[in-house]
Amino acid sequence: MPHLSTGDLLRQGIEEKRPICLQAKEYMDSGSLVPDGLMIEIFQERLSMPDCQIGFILDGFPRTLQQAENLDRLLEKLMLPLDCAFYLAVPDNVIIERLSGRLSCSDPKCGAIYQSQTTPPKVSGICDICGSPVQQRPDDKVEVVAERLKAYKRSTEPLIEFYKTRGTLREINGNRNPNEIYADIVKNLPVK
Ligand code: AMP
8 A cells, every 4th residue: 555655755765856746845845734725636646546446544744633634535535444544642751852862864755763862873974774864854953853843732632522522532651662553553444
């Protein structure tokens, strides 16, 4: 199943100088959410590609109530009901620590992620997998992370209630190591 990360879609589009994604850059750099109209356009375009017809995993979308309502309508049209929404709960101080130490491979085709404290690359500054330099995302600077958290609380947190009401929310304790979180997600996936 394709993994659709709207953040990755935007960063890739900026790299390729796509005008619609370039419009999003200033919002991303300041830690704000990209306006719903732009996001929905970018997202719908990706969703209409053939690989998505069997289903998909959404990562970072929806992030506002308007996006969630739009997604509902779209999935109804596609006759692809949403199976579940995972909420990975992590305390703010842990989020700040994790993101401000995150290092991403500069080659978007590789996309490997490291953490300077817990999982640094074997050779400092170099990706273990493809040998490209690793770098800090501009929006992982601590002051931008604080803005992103504010945007999350204002616009995204209400989605917890939205999906709880629909009975699709699965809350996962995200303050553990990745293997434990992964196992818990797998355990909570609806069986088809
Ligand atoms: P991420 O890689 O998921 O952390 O996203 C990085 C940035 O991209 C966010 O801080 C937003 O500026 C923008 N972004 C990604 N997904 C969305 C979305 N669904 N709605 C609005 N902005 C988004």
